[in-house]
Amino acid sequence: MRLSKLFAAAVAGLLVGACATMSPAERRSADETRCRSYGFRQGTDAFAKCLLDLDLDRAAARRSRFDYPYGFGGPGWRWGRPWW
Template identity: 40%
Template sequence: MHKNLFALGVSMLVLAGCGSAPSQSRTEADQGRCAGYGYQPGSDSFAKCMMTVDVAREKRDARDHPSDARMKSLSIERNGDTRFPICSAAGMDNNLDTVNNAWYGPNCRQR
């Protein structure tokens, strides 16, 4: 029984570590970037550099990953345009509009 509890505890620690690793390495990379620009850690200019890098990433992510509302709008706008396939559950990025009972996504049309 003690072995099972130990194994469960170790598994939980490993899984918890997996969730924080990407953001920690990203933060370290950002810090290295700002330090590479010559800003001293702890200074106001370093903090401003970190904010600038973060805002740029958020803008890039928003551009690369359209919002749910924007995807739904694009799918509806494409209705009848046969250049786009009809959205379905098969699309990895598609979502179900439960109000209209129709699928929508970034690269397809609702109907």
């Protein structure tokens, strides 16, 4: 009985997690919409640079989340912060 409850909880967690992720096509569309809202026109070098900057910002945020050496998450988390 406990195993079936554990399995059901794991499946529910996976389903909720799957709903929260963006596909690469959705991410690209959101990035294009964001760059157009900044005033860049699609097909220009400035638009391509805007897309590149958004991707680089996302990669930097991912690195800072996973490579922070002082505990859970990055700066701003309570646990593991140096107190000096």
